[in-house]
Amino acid sequence: MREILDIQKQLVPDLLDAMKKRYTILHHILVSGIVGRRTLAVSLNTTERILRAEVDFLKEQGLIDVEVSGMRVSAAGKQLLESIEPLVKDLFGLTELEERIRSHFGLKHVVIVPGDSDVSPHTKKELGRAGASMLRKFVADDEIIAVTGGSTMAEVATHLTASSSLKGCWFVPARGGLGESVELQANTIASTMAKKTGGRYRLLHVPDHLGEDAYQSLMQDSSIAEIIEFIRSARMVVHGIGEAMVMARRRKVDPETTEHLREDGALAEAFGYYFDRDGNILHKMPTIGLRIEDIHGMDAVICIGGGKSKGEAIAAVLRHGHEDVLITDEAAAKVVVESLPS
Template identity: 85%
Template sequence: MREILDIQKQLLPDLVDTMKKRYTILHHIMVSGLVGRRTLALSVGATERVLRAEVDFLKEQGLIEVEASGMRISGAGRELLERLEPLVKDLFGLAELEERIRSHFGLKQVIIVPGDSDVSPHTKKELGRAGASVLRKLVGEDETIAVTGGSTMAEVAYHLTPATPMKGCWFVPARGGLGESVELQANTIASTMAKKAGGRYRLLHVPDHLGEEAYQSLMQDSHIAEIIAFIRGARIVVHGIGEAMVMARRRKVDPETTESLRRDGALAEAFGYYFDRDGNILHKMPTIGLRIEDIHSMDHVIGIAGGKSKGESIASVLKHGHEDVLVTDEAAAWEVVNRLLS
């Protein structure tokens, strides 16, 4: 089938473009569950007039069902998407991009989903689905899995489903609370993952940002110390990657440190560590949870982040050299390649 697709790209490029467009629309409908035409048009970047024609076609083919409240995928449509899955990477030209990034940074695996998370909520959902799939494949029995917070990690949690190896696993937060929306904190995401996967969880009820005196005091508490030891025994970590200045604002870093980070060229934040363009650590927040040495010794370090705006940040963390798997989107991947590999 791949040979046929290559021939179509050469002789019938318009046909391939139409396939991509209809695949994208159908996939958006599947991930959304039930979606209205206007919302779908905004998500796929099409006018309502153009979308109406495509929706009519998909309905005629029996691939979607149209109701008063919106559109949903049919059983035939879901089956078609499953059959197309092996060809999607080639259809969107992502397989070569995955290999280029994987080999450059020495990763075990790179997974790229179509789209740009900065502008498409659908793409962020797809990142979550892909991240959940990777985790299910890598996890063994009775593993301890550490997770960070953030909206992308929340999508990963949403897409987890009960699986035999995961039912005996522990899910733990990689660090304390961020002081933002409760649903995006690592504690919440760890508990959600455990419930969705049929596993167990432990929580860390301490603030994310601590002064040195508070940090030392908490570490003397036997209960806190026992949970920290449990978290640091994790063999898998699933984490997001943030833009340095954005995360400094979210974590209410003091102005002097923020200016120092800016002056030193901080581009990325992960695990409370700030990295420069070359992957060097510029600053560590005094937080309770995983340390960089814990992450370096883990079996699987899975980074999940997308959006064109995060391209440089993703490359910065990859250059630190301790990621195993990257799950990202097309826009971020091209930013990595165009800005940092060319």
Template identity: 65%
Template sequence: MQSLIEIQQQLLPDLLIVMRKRYLILRQVMLSDMIGRRTLAASLDMTERVLRAETDFLKAQELLLIDAAGMRISDAGKRLLEDMEPFYKAMFGLSELEERIRKHFGLKQVVIVSGDSDASPHTKRELGRAGCAVLSKAMKNDDVIAVTGGSTLAQVANQLTVQTPLKGNWFVPARGGLGESLDYQANTIVSTMAKRTGAQYRMLHVPDHLGEEAYTSLMQEPNVREIVEVIRKARIVIHGIGDAMVMARRRRVDAAVVDALKAEGALAESFGYYFDRSGSVVHKMLTAGLRIEDIMETEVVIAIAGGRSKGEAIAAVMRFGHDDVLVTDEAAALEIAAIIDQEE
């Protein structure tokens, strides 16, 4: 028997176009908190005349609040978006795409948000919100959660909320991170997550990459050794994924190592390890914190990464085979699907 969505696509295709347009307007306004018509029109690639007609309709339905300062979504609009999300995913093929990627990489769950994080900060924020939902569902009492750095994980931290304080939980950095932008350091992110959830946190004040002598010396320090032991016992790891060359430049890796990474076919970077197209580790940077063997033993591993430019990198880390959940965006998911097509 045909689904209602399939019937609508055949008999009322224009209705689905209008529904998608209005859904995207409401979603963009919600992600922006407050936004002007001109900015909204530009972000949706829509003329102001068309947008005015749609926002006037949504205001009349009491889904948008509009005044001289701009527009924001109403409580009724937020509830409608929540109710529409699964329908929207089914209507535009995201549910099918989630299931295809999940099966191909043997994951427990894939969550795809619409848009492209490379092109829209609002999509990156939505990626963070979806990551919050996955993390909140995974957390139990007295958990240790290890978190990597990065702009996407910072979005998760800034939106994380819980119904009851997690007093027995600990957020810890997955590894050292001094040298990165302060806002995106794992230490900053775990502090924010803990404060927003009523949990506790520990910091690891060591550089991201260490020489062998410095590593040996640091690991003899009782305080460092103690926090590293806690990190390596984490039940949940939540991490980002980066393009290998981009991450190497950002971390000021010396030219000889960059050349070696290229020669080894490094395509992706995550938790201090570099992966080739097949998901094999081709290079690791000596760092205090999580090791690859710890990731393999971790009960719940959640990857959050998006943007068309990261499609190949995400696929490479998924082939490594030790993630349980992937949270990504539509642009990256389509790139991953294209890679899957080439393999099949």
């Protein structure tokens, strides 16, 4: 396949350009579910006039259905997208990036989607779709699945559907709430995942960031202790990654600790732990939920995060050495690869 692509690039580069353009349009429609031409043109940074010819072609080929409410990918279009995905990854140069990251960090699987989720909502949606697909691939029957909060994890929940493999599973929040938008909190995401898959869920109604006294007091409560024990029995976790300084602000970390984190070179945050460039833990917040030792003992740890701004943070968490699967985007992946030794 790689040799054929190389030949085509030399002899008919315009053919590959057309293929990339039509794949991108078709894929945008798939991830959107149903979308109008004007909205799609804005998303692709093109004009309706230019888009019209491509949409007409895709419709003639039976790859999309055009309805009053908008365009959606047909069954034939979905089958085509699925069958050409390996070819498209080569076309975008993503296969090589995936293998470099997978082999260097010893991961079981790496999925890289095209684009930069810092600037493209479509790319973030695609991260969610890829995350949902990978969750289904790795889950075991009647699994307890811990999930974190955040906008990318919310996209994963959006793309989950009823599944026999997930129907008997429990979804639980990995930690307490951040006090941010309700729809982005781990509790909400866990319950949404359960409802969309036919699974079950349990919630943790405590704040994420606690003082030491409050932490110790809550841990003495029998009902809190019981749900914490249940969460810590999870064998799979699906989590996001945060930039250290961004997360310190969101968690309202005191100025003195924040300054220490900055001086020590904190780059990443996950599960309330702050990591430096080499993956060393610099600081742990007193949070109720999963601990790092719980993560280390799990059967599947799936990390999802993208955007060029998070590339260094992703690399730092990978260097900690306890991830199994990485789902990221092209922009972040390139930053990760640039950080690897030559």
